Amino acid sequence: MFDAISDRFSAIFDKFRYGGKLSEDNIREGLRDVRRALLEADVNVEVVRSFLDKVTAKSVGEEVLQGVQPGQQVVQIVHDELIALMGEPDTEIPFAKHPPTVILMAGLQGSGKTTSCAKLAKLLVEQGKRPFLVAADLQRPAAVDQLKVLGGQIGVPVYHQPGVKASDLCAQAIAAATADNRDVVILDTAGRLHVDDELMNEVAEIHRRAKPHQTYLVIDAMTGQDAVTSAKAFNDRLPLDAVIFTKLDGDARGGAVVSLRAIIGKPIKFVGTGEKLDALTPFFPDRMARRILGMGDILSFVEKARGAVDEEEAKALEEKIKKNKFDLGDFQQQLEMIGKMGSLKDLLGLIPGVGAKFKNLSVDESVFKRYRAIISSMTGGERTRPDLVDMSRRRRIANGSGTSTNDVQGLLKHFATMQKMMGRFGDMQELAAKLPDQEQLTPEQLANPGQFMPNPNKIFNRKEDNEALKRYRAERNRLKKAKKKQRR
Numbered sequence: 001m002f003d004a005i006s007d008r009f010s011a012i013f014d015k016f017r018y019g020g021k022l023s024e025d026n027i028r029e030g031l032r033d034v035r036r037a038l039l040e041a042d043v044n045v046e047v048v049r050s051f052l053d054k055v056t057a058k059s060v061g062e063e064v065l066q067g068v069q070p071g072q073q074v075v076q077i078v079h080d081e082l083i084a085l086m087g088e089p090d091t092e093i094p095f096a097k098h099p100p101t102v103i104l105m106a107g108l109q110g111s112g113k114t115t116s117c118a119k120l121a122k123l124l125v126e127q128g129k130r131p132f133l134v135a136a137d138l139q140r141p142a143a144v145d146q147l148k149v150l151g152g153q154i155g156v157p158v159y160h161q162p163g164v165k166a167s168d169l170c171a172q173a174i175a176a177a178t179a180d181n182r183d184v185v186i187l188d189t190a191g192r193l194h195v196d197d198e199l200m201n202e203v204a205e206i207h208r209r210a211k212p213h214q215t216y217l218v219i220d221a222m223t224g225q226d227a228v229t230s231a232k233a234f235n236d237r238l239p240l241d242a243v244i245f246t247k248l249d250g251d252a253r254g255g256a257v258v259s260l261r262a263i264i265g266k267p268i269k270f271v272g273t274g275e276k277l278d279a280l281t282p283f284f285p286d287r288m289a290r291r292i293l294g295m296g297d298i299l300s301f302v303e304k305a306r307g308a309v310d311e312e313e314a315k316a317l318e319e320k321i322k323k324n325k326f327d328l329g330d331f332q333q334q335l336e337m338i339g340k341m342g343s344l345k346d347l348l349g350l351i352p353g354v355g356a357k358f359k360n361l362s363v364d365e366s367v368f369k370r371y372r373a374i375i376s377s378m379t380g381g382e383r384t385r386p387d388l389v390d391m392s393r394r395r396r397i398a399n400g401s402g403t404s405t406n407d408v409q410g411l412l413k414h415f416a417t418m419q420k421m422m423g424r425f426g427d428m429q430e431l432a433a434k435l436p437d438q439e440q441l442t443p444e445q446l447a448n449p450g451q452f453m454p455n456p457n458k459i460f461n462r463k464e465d466n467e468a469l470k471r472y473r474a475e476r477n478r479l480k481k482a483k484k485k486q487r488r
Contacts, residue, residue, distance in 0.1 A: 005037055005038075005040070005041040005292055006291065006292060006293065008033075008036075008037040008040070009034075009037060009292070009293045010293075012030055012033045012034055012037065013075045013078075013293070015030055015033075016030055016072075016074045016075055024060050027059050027060055027074060028056070028060065030074070031052060031055060031056055031059065034052065034055070034078060035048055035052050038051070038255070038258070041255045041258070042224040042225055042255030042256065043255040043258045043259050044225065044228060044255070044259040044262070044263060047085070047258070047259045047262045047263065050262070051081060051082070051085055054081050054084075055077055055078055055081050058077045058081075059073075059074045059077050075293075078293070079289055079290070079293055082258070082289040082292065082293065083285045083286050083289045085258060085261065085262055086257070086258060086261050086268070086285035086288065086289065087261040087267055087285060088267075088285070089267075089282070089283065089284050089285060089286075090242065090267035090268075090269055090283075091269060091270075091282035091283065091284070093124075093214060093269075094213070094214070095183070095184070095213075096213050099178075099181075099182070099183040099184070100132065100174065100177045100178060100182050100183050100184055100185045101183065101184045101185070101213050101214070102174060102184075102185045102187065102210055102211065102212040102213050102214075103120070103184065103185065103186050103187065103212060103213070103214045103215075103216060104187045104189060104203075104206065104207060104210060104212035104214070104215045104216070105117050105120075105186060105187060105188055105189060105216055105218055105244075106189055106191075106203050106215065106216070106217050106218070106234060106238060106240075107191050107217055107218035107219060107234075108191045108192060108194070108195070108220070108230055109139075109140060109190075109191035109192055110191070110220065111191060111218045111219055111220040111246060112218060112220060112246035112247060112272060113137075113188060113189075113191055113218040114137065114143055114146050114147050114150070114188050115146075115150065115246075115272075115275075115277075116218050116244055116246055116270075116272060116280065117133060117147065117150075117186050117188045118133070118147065118150035118151060118153070118154060118156075118277055119272065119277050119278070119279065119280035120186060120244075120270070120280060121133055121151070121154060121156045121184075121186055122154045122156075122277050122278060122280075123270075123280055124184050125154060125155070125156065129183050129184050130181065130182050130183050130184070131156050131182065131183075131184040131185070131186055132156070132157060132159065132173070132176075132177040132180065132182035132184065132185045132186070133147055133151050133156055133157065133158045133159065133186050133188065134158070134159045134160070134169070134170055134173040134185060134186065134187045134188060135147045135148065135158055135159065135160040135188055136166045136169050136170050136173075136187050136188055136189050136190070136206065137188050137189060137190045137191070138166050138169075138190060139190040139191070139192070140190065140191065143188070143190075144160050147160075147188055148160070150277065153277060154277060157180075157182075159172075159173040159176055159177070166189065166190065166202060166205075166206055167202075167205045167206045167208075167209040167210075168209075170187050170206050170209060170210045171209050171210060173185060173187070174210060187206065187210060187212065189202070189203055189206055190202060190203075194230075195230050195233040195234070200233075200234075200237045200238070203237075203238060204237060204238060207238060207239070214241045214242070215238060215239060215240050215241050216240070216241065216242050216243065216244050216269065217231055217234050217235075217238075217240050217242075217243050217244070217266075218243075218244045218246060219231055219243055219244070219245055219246065219256065219260075220246055220247055221245045221246060221247050221248050221256055221257060221271075222247050223256070224255055224256055225255065225256065225259070227256040227260070228256050228259050228260055228263050228264075231243065231260060231263070231264050231266075232263060232264055235264045235266065240264070240266050241266070242266055242267050242268065242269035243260060243264075243266055243267070243268045243269065244268075244269060244270045244271070244272070244280075245257055245268055245270075245271045245272065245283070246271075246272035247272060248271050248272060248273050249272075249273045249274050249279070257271075257288065258292070267283075268283040268285075269282070269283060270282060270283055271283050326418075327383055327384045327386075328375050328378065328382070328383040328384075328386055328415060329375070329380075329383045329384070331371075331375065331415055331418070332371070332372055332375040332376070332383075335368050335371055335372050336372065370401070370403055370407055370411075371411050371414075373401040373402065373403065374397060374398075374401045374403055374407060374408055374411050375411070376401065377396075377397045377398075377400035377401040378397055382397075386412050386415060386416070389408070389412060391405070394408045394409065
């Protein structure tokens with residue numbers, strides 16, 4: 001997402017930071033590059049002009065040029081103004097005092113509206129709500145069936161009555177939701193291939209009958225400035241409350257996301273970042289600005305990690321690693337956690353300074369699925385003792401998992417390497433525990449900590465220090481034997 005514009009901004013910012021002494025002329029030249037980058041990303045021309053006027057007014061002046069880091073200040077001004085352009089975050093849904101809260105979803109056909117209804121319902125379920133989906137898209141073939149399938153996947157009921165007009169259907173659905181003690185009703189309305197009077201009249205009639213508390217417009221980010229044009233047309237005819245952008249995981253240039261708030265004055269509430277039903281996230285302008293400018297988004301990375309990792313399981317795993325008891329069952333658990341977090345390449349893109357280095361990385365993420373299938377085909381004993389897996393067992397595991405014996409062998413080699421590294425980690429933990437407390441150290445030792453504190457990098461990387469680690473283990477074993485003799 002936003003790879004092209006991020007690359008452009010990274011190059012522009014490098015000129016500001018490292019291109020020598022800044023002057024008013026080269027600041028203006030750099031800002032012309034910013035203008036071209038925004039236009040190429042399909043940002044509205046008027047929006048770009050207004051944005052650059054504000055940035056130029058703040059960047060070109062004695063206060064910036066005579067500052068300690070003028071280049072960094074210009075970068076910060078661009079960053080802050082981009083956030084201001086996209087507005088304050090508005091991620092909360094205002095729920096009605098007397099349920100159910102009715103949410104009307106509108107948009108053009110193909111924007112991902114029906115899928116977004118299900119994604120929003122799943123998000124609400126995770127917040128402890130009891131949503132109710134209404135299949136009121138009577139124009140697109142299979143739209144009703146699609147919503148029923150998606151509703152079944154997330155355990156949310158879907159209301160539909162064949163042969164009933166859309167506005168009547170929505171009114172009946174709200175009454176049914178009230179009787180069932182549902183607290184949120186999501187109306188999936190019909191879309192068209194383009195904005196027309198028939199579409200607007202139908203949606204307006206549904207709005208009049210259903211009296212929704214919130215009306216969201218679903219927009220495909222891939223459509224560029226056409227998205228802004230259709231949003232403006234909807235906003236002129238329908239009282240919109242917010243926008244949901246979909247398909248931001250695709251080859252979106254990002255211009256519509258940047259332009260929309262300035263054009264129609266409505267906030268972006270959620271963005272769709274994948275096909276899975278959990279790929280709907282709140283929109284934060286500051287995080288989006290950092291991603292557009294190639295600065296990463298570490299907060300989103302941390303949130304994804306927290307959502308995927310169970311704290312108790314993480315603590316149990318840490319204890320296993322310390323005791324060198326990490327087995328293939330634990331490895332399978334870790335692979336499942338990675339799968340929950342999404343695409344590995346997308347995750348790297350969230351980390352500042354890392355995404356750009358790996359943007360051309362071709363990651364075969366199917367290997368994670370293969371590994372999980374292979375481990376699932378093993379017995380409990382084989383997971384605990386991978387060394388038991390001989391050729392006959394490899395054939396059985398490969399047949400059971402739909403893989404080859406080479407795949408099984410590749411997993412075992414990969415895991416053996418991991419175990420070796422984790423074994424060293426456990427020894428390092430024990431070694432660290434034997435270090436003296438600060439109160440026990442002499443002034444000479446404090447002045448030269450290298451006398452008693454080994455460098456872990458050397459232990460892992462250099463042959464002579466690996467030998468030292470072996471000597472340490474041998475000495476540890478000798479002391480244990482000596483203690484046993486004393487007890488006897």
